[in-house]
Amino acid sequence: MTLIVQKYGGTSVGSIERIKAVAEKVAKLHRTGAKVVVAVSAMSGETNRLIELAKGLSEQPNLREMDVLVATGEQVTIALLCIALESIGIQARSYTGSQVRILTDNAHGKARIREIDGHRIHTDLDAGRVVVVAGFQGADEQGNITTLGRGGSDTTAVALAAALKADECQIYTDVDGVYTTDPRVEPKARRLDKITFEEMLEMASQGSKILQIRSVEFAGKYNVPLRVLSSFEEGAGTLITFEEDVQMENPLISGIAFNRDEAKLTIRGIPDQPGVAYKVIGAISAANIEVDVIVQNVARDNSASMTFTVHRNDLKRSAEILKQTAADLGALEVTTDERIAKISIVGVGMRSHAGVAAQMFEALASEGINIQLITTSEIKITVVIEERYLELAVRTLHSAFDLEQTGVQEV
Amino acid sequence: MTLIVQKYGGTSVGSIERIKAVAEKVAKLHRTGAKVVVAVSAMSGETNRLIELAKGLSEQPNLREMDVLVATGEQVTIALLCIALESIGIQARSYTGSQVRILTDNAHGKARIREIDGHRIHTDLDAGRVVVVAGFQGADEQGNITTLGRGGSDTTAVALAAALKADECQIYTDVDGVYTTDPRVEPKARRLDKITFEEMLEMASQGSKILQIRSVEFAGKYNVPLRVLSSFEEGAGTLITFEEDVQMENPLISGIAFNRDEAKLTIRGIPDQPGVAYKVIGAISAANIEVDVIVQNVARDNSASMTFTVHRNDLKRSAEILKQTAADLGALEVTTDERIAKISIVGVGMRSHAGVAAQMFEALASEGINIQLITTSEIKITVVIEERYLELAVRTLHSAFDLEQTGVQEV
Numbered sequence: 135m136t137l138i139v140q141k142y143g144g145t146s147v148g149s150i151e152r153i154k155a156v157a158e159k160v161a162k163l164h165r166t167g168a169k170v171v172v173a174v175s176a177m178s179g180e181t182n183r184l185i186e187l188a189k190g191l192s193e194q195p196n197l198r199e200m201d202v203l204v205a206t207g208e209q210v211t212i213a214l215l216c217i218a219l220e221s222i223g224i225q226a227r228s229y230t231g232s233q234v235r236i237l238t239d240n241a242h243g244k245a246r247i248r249e250i251d252g253h254r255i256h257t258d259l260d261a262g263r264v265v266v267v268a269g270f271q272g273a274d275e276q277g278n279i280t281t282l283g284r285g286g287s288d289t290t291a292v293a294l295a296a297a298l299k300a301d302e303c304q305i306y307t308d309v310d311g312v313y314t315t316d317p318r319v320e321p322k323a324r325r326l327d328k329i330t331f332e333e334m335l336e337m338a339s340q341g342s343k344i345l346q347i348r349s350v351e352f353a354g355k356y357n358v359p360l361r362v363l364s365s366f367e368e369g370a371g372t373l374i375t376f377e378e379d380v381q382m383e384n385p386l387i388s389g390i391a392f393n394r395d396e397a398k399l400t401i402r403g404i405p406d407q408p409g410v411a412y413k414v415i416g417a418i419s420a421a422n423i424e425v426d427v428i429v430q431n432v433a434r435d436n437s438a439s440m441t442f443t444v445h446r447n448d449l450k451r452s453a454e455i456l457k458q459t460a461a462d463l464g465a466l467e468v469t470t471d472e473r474i475a476k477i478s479i480v481g482v483g484m485r486s487h488a489g490v491a492a493q494m495f496e497a498l499a500s501e502g503i504n505i506q507l508i509t510t511s512e513i514k515i516t517v518v519i520e521e522r523y524l525e526l527a528v529r530t531l532h533s534a535f536d537l538e539q540t541g542v543q544e545v
Numbered sequence: 546m547t548l549i550v551q552k553y554g555g556t557s558v559g560s561i562e563r564i565k566a567v568a569e570k571v572a573k574l575h576r577t578g579a580k581v582v583v584a585v586s587a588m589s590g591e592t593n594r595l596i597e598l599a600k601g602l603s604e605q606p607n608l609r610e611m612d613v614l615v616a617t618g619e620q621v622t623i624a625l626l627c628i629a630l631e632s633i634g635i636q637a638r639s640y641t642g643s644q645v646r647i648l649t650d651n652a653h654g655k656a657r658i659r660e661i662d663g664h665r666i667h668t669d670l671d672a673g674r675v676v677v678v679a680g681f682q683g684a685d686e687q688g689n690i691t692t693l694g695r696g697g698s699d700t701t702a703v704a705l706a707a708a709l710k711a712d713e714c715q716i717y718t719d720v721d722g723v724y725t726t727d728p729r730v731e732p733k734a735r736r737l738d739k740i741t742f743e744e745m746l747e748m749a750s751q752g753s754k755i756l757q758i759r760s761v762e763f764a765g766k767y768n769v770p771l772r773v774l775s776s777f778e779e780g781a782g783t784l785i786t787f788e789e790d791v792q793m794e795n796p797l798i799s800g801i802a803f804n805r806d807e808a809k810l811t812i813r814g815i816p817d818q819p820g821v822a823y824k825v826i827g828a829i830s831a832a833n834i835e836v837d838v839i840v841q842n843v844a845r846d847n848s849a850s851m852t853f854t855v856h857r858n859d860l861k862r863s864a865e866i867l868k869q870t871a872a873d874l875g876a877l878e879v880t881t882d883e884r885i886a887k888i889s890i891v892g893v894g895m896r897s898h899a900g901v902a903a904q905m906f907e908a909l910a911s912e913g914i915n916i917q918l919i920t921t922s923e924i925k926i927t928v929v930i931e932e933r934y935l936e937l938a939v940r941t942l943h944s945a946f947d948l949e950q951t952g953v954q955e956v
């Protein structure tokens with residue numbers, strides 16, 4: 135018998151009307167004879183409301199108690215969804231993370247799932263009940279309530295699917311699938327029927343914020359087929375597979391991801407000595423600032439220059455630290471730029487094909503777009519350009535790699 | 546070391562400011578070196594908000610899921626109170642009913658406590674922590690969330706006090722103690738320093754709605770000293786004791802309770818035969834209507850008449866049923882009256898003193914107040930009168946029994 139895990143996010147359960155609609159969707163699947171497990175988030179706005187209450191009491195609320203507090207958000211949703219299901223004749227039973235039990239470590243606010251006991255859920259499924267589980271939460275060995283961090287409901291759904299050996303994990307969102315790129319930037323963007331886990335990982339980490347990265351990693355690790363669908367429209371969505379199918383049928387690249395949240399810092403004229411890179415980046419990391427792209431070059435005078443990007447919110451702090459490092463190292467200058475954008479082309483197909491990078495650079499050059507930084511991974515090529523060229527670059531690359539076309543692309 | 550269980554109701558924790566004030570009260574007691582356990586209700590309005598959400602989905606929401614839903618109300622409060630305590634330097638730890646664990650039967654919405662495991666709480670108390678427990682909730686043997694019914698937080702506090710062998714259970718409310726009668730009716734009403742459990746039971750069941758009856762029964766059963774105090778004002782409140790102290794020192798009566806929620810039904814001219822009372826009252830009970838006072842008399846013609854009271858909301862339905870019964874029995878007539886009030890004088894002192902009833906009836910007669918029904922128990926005498934005389938009757942009895950005076954009353 136087919137076993138499906140569905141996940142509905144905060145917007146999908148954001149009102150009584152929306153919860154009724156979700157109940158209808160769940161009931162429809164249940165009536166086909168499938169076993170159905172549903173993971174849900176808090177109603178949209180609820181988590182923020184709870185956090186505001188806590189902020190009224192303390193600027194740095196106790197982390198254990200914050201988890202007790204915000205975990206109520208999903209608990210409300212599981213109860214309401216079960217009430218809605220029961221009222222239309224579907225037997226349903228809710229479980230909090232502690233009840234399932236979803237065992238996590240004790241890192242409050244960012245716990246990781248260690249184990250899920252599927253026994254109780256299987257008993258309910260065998261009795262013909264729909265099981266509704268609170269996303270985003272669990273309990274540690276001592277029974278303390280933990281949360282997986284915001285957006286963690288995706289991870290709950292995937293972990294449930296893995297533990298229950300589900301046939302598919304369906305993530306319902308406010309988009310109807312994964313697109314070749316953001317349709318707001320390139321109207322010709324096309325919904326992908328399939329994408330591999332690796333590609334999805336690269337897309338997600340680049341700002342295609344459909345799924346939490348951790349949930350995709352989880353799905354890949356446990357071979358859980360993941361499907362992204364719209365909770366507002368009908369449609370098959372996008373299936374994220376762990377098989378690469380037959381390589382031949384894969385297009386060269388699957389999508390274009392981009393990001394405007396970063397800023398760039400450059401330090402020039404540093405002595406080209408061992409340990410210099412560590413001194414520069416180490417000082418930034420020590421301040422808990424995450425560094426993304428890092429590029430280092432050696433100039434003709436044997437002095438080195440290094441450029442890296444950080445989140446724009448961290449630019450000011452990073453610049454102060456970097457200026458101190460520059461003084462310590464006797465470097466020439468520090469410059470910063472926050473009018474940058476990062477664009478990546480992603481595709482497992484590029485693994486076995488040379489020339490993809492060249493094709494990308496040529497396309498950008500043909501539009502007069504200067505490339506400031508380049509980094510590459512096995513299935514991704516990333517460039518940093520001036521922010522004002524972002525939309526033009528996305529459309530140019532989308533067209534250069536024929537992303538509006540379905541099916542195989544010849545190189 | 547002194548161990549105190551405190552309970553704060555919904556109004557006492559109704560806002561962030563109120564929660565801060567409760568934290569200060571708890572901290573003050575904790576700083577005296579006492580071990581402190583706190584049971585709390587949901588913030589006022591929260592439980593109703595949750596119920597309204599469920600009502601939007603179903604007219605008769607699934608009971609198991611209603612418990613999952615409303616239990617979040619107290620869970621929010623325990624987390625917020627702990628955050629408030631930690632922010633003023635008091636180590637605190639919250640527990641839901643499931644976590645403690647407060648084991649109940651599985652009667653969702655009206656569960657009864659079977660057992661409390663005090664082990665985890667004692668460990669925290671020994672480590673110098675304040676323990677904050679969600680009132681009103683528990684879990685059954687299978688770990689399903691249950692609730693004790695509305696107002697059940699008092700019961701949680703008393704059960705905790707019993708399980709932990711606390712020195713005192715302090716119930717913080719919006720009144721500063723138990724009064725000889727309602728001060729809104731008799732401005733001379735006096736706060737009692739002490740009252741016995743039996744008296745409190747009779748007072749509470751008559752509408753002095755300070756404490757849930759079940760919590761008082763519980764406290765009596767387990768010999769838990771109970772104190773009612775105001776969470777808004779300083780003061781010693783009223784201690785509810787299980788000792789009757791020395792009988793000599795008890796006043797004759799302790800208080801006057803009253804109730805305007807009832808209506809009266811009379812059936813006249815029924816054949817005076819065995820089984821008639823059962824036919825009349827049985828038909829009402831079968832409709833799940835609670836009957837309070839019942840009085841039966843036999844008239845000169847050997848026909849019987851019976852009068853009883855029900856909640857005013859049940860009057861119409863009761864009258865319909867009674868008319869049917871009257872037709873079946875060949876009774877003469879059915880009359881109803883909803884302009885009635887019930888007044889009781891309560892006191893363990895009356896056990897050993899004759900003449901209390903006479904003194905009560907004399908006082909009412911002296912003001913021209915007609916008594917329609919009389920019932921008595923060991924420590925209570927109840928009369929039903931016309932509603933318009935209620936305030937006059939309360940003041941008359943308050944004065945007749947010298948309730949404005951502290952100390953011993955001579956008979």
